[in-house]
Amino acid sequence: MSLTDLIYLSQKSLRSNILRSVLTSLGIIIGVSSVITMISIGSGARQEVEEQIERFGSNNLIVRSQSSSSRGVSMGSNSVNTLTLKDMEGLKSELPAISAIAPRVSMSTQIIANGNNWLATVTGTTNDYFQLGNWKFEIGREFQEDELNSGSRVAIIGKTVQKNLFGTDNPIDEIIRINKVPFTVIGLLDAKGGTAWADLDDTIVVPLKTAKQRLVAKKFPGDQIRSMTINVSSSELLFKTEKDIDTVMRKLHKISANGNPDFVIRNYAQFLNARQESSRVMSILLATVAGISLIVGGIGIMNIMLVTVTERTKEIGVCMSVGAKKRDILLQFLIESLMISLIGGCIGIALGLGVIFGVSEYFNWKMSLDYISLVLSFVFSSSIGIIFGFYPARKAANLNPIDALRYE
Amino acid sequence: MIKIKSLSKEYIMGDNKLLALNEVNISINAGEFVSIMGSSGSGKSTLMNIIGCLDVPTNGDYFFRENNISSYSSNQLAELRNKDIGFIFQNFNLLPRLNALENVILPLLYSGKSFKERNTLALDALENVGLGDRIYHRPNQLSGGQQQRVSIARAIAGSPKLILADEPTGALDSVTGIEIMKILNDLNLKKITIVLVTHEDDIANYGSRIIKMKDGKIIEDINNVSN
Numbered sequence: 001m002s003l004t005d006l007i008y009l010s011q012k013s014l015r016s017n018i019l020r021s022v023l024t025s026l027g028i029i030i031g032v033s034s035v036i037t038m039i040s041i042g043s044g045a046r047q048e049v050e051e052q053i054e055r056f057g058s059n060n061l062i063v064r065s066q067s068s069s070s071r072g073v074s075m076g077s078n079s080v081n082t083l084t085l086k087d088m089e090g091l092k093s094e095l096p097a098i099s100a101i102a103p104r105v106s107m108s109t110q111i112i113a114n115g116n117n118w119l120a121t122v123t124g125t126t127n128d129y130f131q132l133g134n135w136k137f138e139i140g141r142e143f144q145e146d147e148l149n150s151g152s153r154v155a156i157i158g159k160t161v162q163k164n165l166f167g168t169d170n171p172i173d174e175i176i177r178i179n180k181v182p183f184t185v186i187g188l189l190d191a192k193g194g195t196a197w198a199d200l201d202d203t204i205v206v207p208l209k210t211a212k213q214r215l216v217a218k219k220f221p222g223d224q225i226r227s228m229t230i231n232v233s234s235s236e237l238l239f240k241t242e243k244d245i246d247t248v249m250r251k252l253h254k255i256s257a258n259g260n261p262d263f264v265i266r267n268y269a270q271f272l273n274a275r276q277e278s279s280r281v282m283s284i285l286l287a288t289v290a291g292i293s294l295i296v297g298g299i300g301i302m303n304i305m306l307v308t309v310t311e312r313t314k315e316i317g318v319c320m321s322v323g324a325k326k327r328d329i330l331l332q333f334l335i336e337s338l339m340i341s342l343i344g345g346c347i348g349i350a351l352g353l354g355v356i357f358g359v360s361e362y363f364n365w366k367m368s369l370d371y372i373s374l375v376l377s378f379v380f381s382s383s384i385g386i387i388f389g390f391y392p393a394r395k396a397a398n399l400n401p402i403d404a405l406r407y408e
Numbered sequence: 409m410i411k412i413k414s415l416s417k418e419y420i421m422g423d424n425k426l427l428a429l430n431e432v433n434i435s436i437n438a439g440e441f442v443s444i445m446g447s448s449g450s451g452k453s454t455l456m457n458i459i460g461c462l463d464v465p466t467n468g469d470y471f472f473r474e475n476n477i478s479s480y481s482s483n484q485l486a487e488l489r490n491k492d493i494g495f496i497f498q499n500f501n502l503l504p505r506l507n508a509l510e511n512v513i514l515p516l517l518y519s520g521k522s523f524k525e526r527n528t529l530a531l532d533a534l535e536n537v538g539l540g541d542r543i544y545h546r547p548n549q550l551s552g553g554q555q556q557r558v559s560i561a562r563a564i565a566g567s568p569k570l571i572l573a574d575e576p577t578g579a580l581d582s583v584t585g586i587e588i589m590k591i592l593n594d595l596n597l598k599k600i601t602i603v604l605v606t607h608e609d610d611i612a613n614y615g616s617r618i619i620k621m622k623d624g625k626i627i628e629d630i631n632n633v634s635n
Contacts, residue, residue, distance in 0.1 A: 005517050012505050318501045321462060322515035322562065323490020325483050401489075402463040405501070 001328050010336040013312075014343075024304040025344025027297020028384060031290045032348025032377045037355045038286035039373035044360075045279030047368050049272045059235050060132055061242055062266040063087075063249070064227040082262040085223040087252050091230070094248045097241045099233040102128035103208055103225045107216050111165065111204065113176035118164040122178055122204045124211020130189075132229045140172050140187030143207050151209040156187035159201035178204065181214050235269075242267055294380060297344065298388035305337050305392035316396050317405030330397035337389025338382055345381030349374060409569065409601055410436040410459060415468030417454050417624075428454040429465070430624035436603065438569065441596045443604045443615030443632075451624040453574060456605050460493055460572045461485040473569070490519050494563025496592075498575035500555040502547040502562075508534060509543040512562045519566060526565075533561035537591055553584035560591055564600075571595060573604045577611055589614050 014021045065082040088101050105124040110117055123129070127142045140156065147154050155176060162171050171185045183206060192200040212220055220226065232241045242265055249263050250256070309316070316329055353369070360367040417429040428451045436442055446452040457463040458470060461477065469478050477488065489495075502511045512533055516526035534543055537557040547555050556576060563571055573592060577585030593614055596602050606612050613632065620628035 001517050001520065016505050314501070315503055318503060319514065319518075320486065321460070321489060321495050321501070323486050323518040323566075325486040325518070327483075328518055400463075402457050405462065 001324075001331070006332055006335045007339070009332060010339050013308075014336060014339055020304065021340055021343065022347075024300055025297070025340050025347065027293045027295075027300045028341050028344025028381050029297075029348040029351060031292075031294035031297050031384075032345050032381055033352035033355060034286045034290035034293065035377055035380060036349060036352030036369075036373045037359075037367075038283045038290060039376065040352075040356050040367040040369050041279055041286065041359075041365070042283045043370055044365065044367040045276055049276055052268075052272055052275075058269075059232045059238055060268050061230045061232065061238070061245065062227055062268070063091075063230060063245060064264050064266065066262055066264045080262075081220055081224040081226060082253070083225050083228065085225060087249065088225070088228055090252045091228075091245060091248055095241060095244050097232055097234075097237045097244070098230055100128045100132060100231040102126055102132050102229045104129065104228060105208065105211050105216050105220045105224075105226045107179075107211075107219060109179045109215070111161065111176055111178055112180075113165040113174060116165050118161060120158075120161050120202050120204050122206060122211065122215060124206050124208040124216065126208055128231075129205065129229065132231050135192075136190040138188045138190045139170065140185070142187065148207045148209060151207060151213050153181060153183045153210060153214070154186045154207065155183040156189060156205040157185055158189045158203040159191040160199055161202060161204055162188055176204075178206070179215055183210075238267065238269060294384055297341070298384040301337050301340055301385060302388040302392060304340075305333060305389055306395070308336070309333065309392050309396040312396075313399065313404050313407040316399055317401055317403070317407065320399070320401040321405055326397040329399075330393045333393035333396050334386060334389050337393065338385040341381045341385030341389075342378070345377050348381070349377055352377075409438040409440075409473055410434070411469075411471040412459075413469045413471075415455075415458065415465045415470060417451075417458065417463070418466040427624050429458070431468070432624070432626060434619070434626065434629075436601065438601055439596070439599050440617055441593075441602045441604070441615045443606060443612035443618045444621060445605075445607060445609075445612050445618060446621035447607060449623075450621040452605050452621045454624075455621070456572055456574055456603060459570075459603060460495060461488050486518075490515055491566060492569050494566070494568040494571045496556070496559055496563050496571065496573040496576045498578040500547070500552075500559045500579070502555055502558055504547055507544045507546050508539060508550065508558045508561075511547070511558055512565050515562060515566050529565050529567075530561070533565040534558070536564065537561045551584075552580050553587060556580060556584075556588050557591065560588070560595075564595065568600070570601045570603065573602065575606055576604070577606070577608070585611070 063083065065080055085103060088103050092098060092101055102125050106121055108119060108121050111120050126148060129135070130142060138159075142156075143154065146152070155178065157171060157176070165171070165176065166174065171188055174185050175182050176185060177183070189201070189203070206215070230245065232238050245265055246261070250259070250261065253262055255261055319329065356367045356369060359365055412432060412434045415429055415432045416427065419426040419428055432451075432455060444452045444455065454463065458465050461472075461480075465478065469476055471477070472488065472492070477485065480488070503514065506514070509530055512530040513526050516529055521529070531540070531543065534540055537560050539554060539557050539561065542550060542554060547558070550558065571592070576588055576592070580588060589611060592602055592604070602615075604612070604615055612618050616632055618628070618630055618632050619626055
């Protein structure tokens with residue numbers, strides 16, 4: 001008996017009881033859709049983390065000012081600037097694990113150019129900032145040494161700023177007014193896209209000295225800075241260096257080991273780990289749901305196939321009387337349970353895709369669908385169909401022809 | 409064609425042993441039309457089921473076309489049923505989900521014939537029993553007589569040497585019953601051996617030989633001269 005004949009006969013009997021077939025495959029439907037969702041949440045999170053690392057650079061720590069008077073209560077960390085360029089020099093000389101430090105001052109201010117105006121975050125920093133933040137230039141160039149040292153009015157702008165001020169026109173050598181001070185655009189950064197909380201491309205970068213002299217002189221007097229991004233030479237040294245920075249900073253700021261620090265060290269890896277951890281928990285949850293429902297679904301299939309075998313005992317007898325061998329009967333029932341589970345698998349895949357689409361749309365979670373999850377779903381559901389269909393099918397095949405024929 | 413030597417069949421019902429067949433000996437030649445008669449419990453159906461390889465004897469030997477099939481495996485028996493034997497049942501035993509054509513094709517599926525070949529054979533068989541215009545009807549859309557003709561078509565589609573009919577007219581009115589018997593008679597004229605089980609005298613009378621059974625034994629075996 002050929003496979004097509006078997007499939008033809010199986011679909012005939014499944015179709016004669018279509019509601020039952022679909023209900024039977026419910027467990028598989030839920031199981032498979034969970035598998036798909038689980039895998040795409042997992043790989044989506046991994047991909048997002050990779051993208052974040054790509055965006056922000058790996059092995060980076062950020063040291064920020066923090067009001068020391070706040071005992072557990074944030075007083076608004078914007079209000080005080082406790083970090084200075086001296087701290088930066090101190091860290092650099094004390095900790096060889098630090099390969100680069102980019103200082104940063106920043107303000108949010110009005111930009112006017114080309115008859116348009118726009119509110120953007122202006123950052124004053126050095127060239128290390130681009131390297132540490134994985135910024136690439138679409139056109140133009142970094143700051144030159146003398147521009148940094150002399151406080152030249154040059155600016156490098158992000159994609160969003162370009163779009164709002166110049167449209168698609170080349171902004172290089174155009175003049176923009178930052179807080180009424182004219183700057184010449186020397187570079188355009190490649191787009192990084194937005195994160196859930198900010199548009200990274202809505203940025204303007206100027207030399208640190210220029211910013212301190214002309215834009216934020218009041219906000220950041222002397223050698224005060226807002227934060228510094230620190231690059232550690234290798235990821236193994238990241239956590240050790242984080243502790244070392246804390247020690248050195250406490251020494252520089254004369255804060256005892258158990259005193260409240262006036263700075264905070266952000267480890268980006270920590271944040272990414274948390275993100276990965278939460279998606280892992282979600283995946284475990286879904287894997288449990290998937291596992292349970294696949295097993296329950298399998299048992300459901302077995303149950304219904306046992307009922308079917310009993311219901312169709314006489315029919316099995318008829319088939320045997322006209323020459324069906326054990327193998328033919330076994331295969332027919334196996335293919336029936338396989339078809340139930342594969343139908344469940346297909347509906348489950350459709351449902352899973354719906355869930356993935358819905359979740360990524362409404363929660364703005366990154367979900368990625370890979371072919372592996374589709375293949376895996378098919379493998380899962382078909383093996384469930386075969387494993388749980390085998391016992392009923394064998395029961396059918398082992399019937400004695402005359403007993404089956406006489407069964408009422 | 410069929411040689412049965414001291415064949416016994418025992419059923420165990422709880423503590424009792426029921427001897428359905430007790431040391432039965434028969435031989436049936438190719439081309440014969442044998443009617444087996446007897447009241448219920450006489451062992452006639454058991455005998456036919458063993459002849460049809462649906463059941464196996466407890467003791468004794470059964471030679472089908474010179475082969476001792478007492479030692480056959482279930483697969484070999486299935487093949488024998490498929491190729492050499494056709495069954496006609498009292499209650500037709502058609503598969504309700506399949507149409508007439510598909511029901512007739514069923515045995516041909518198991519014999520592994522090509523799609524084209526089995527279609528031709530099944531259509532011929534349905535044509536032979538006068539159902540060429542009802543091939544896409546399902547059993548529940550056919551009358552009893554028509555259903556029995558489908559089951560005859562199914563029995564003959566694989567050109568068997570032997571047809572076993574178990575009370576083929578039992579569920580039919582007498583006029584339809586006569587039509588069915590005529591078809592069987594025609595098949596016998598084409599040299600197909602027929603073994604018929606019945607308890608009705610006028611149906612048994614179609615046979616060229618009548619075997620009467622009682623309590624698992626053959627009590628009479630006569631040539632039917634009136635036929």
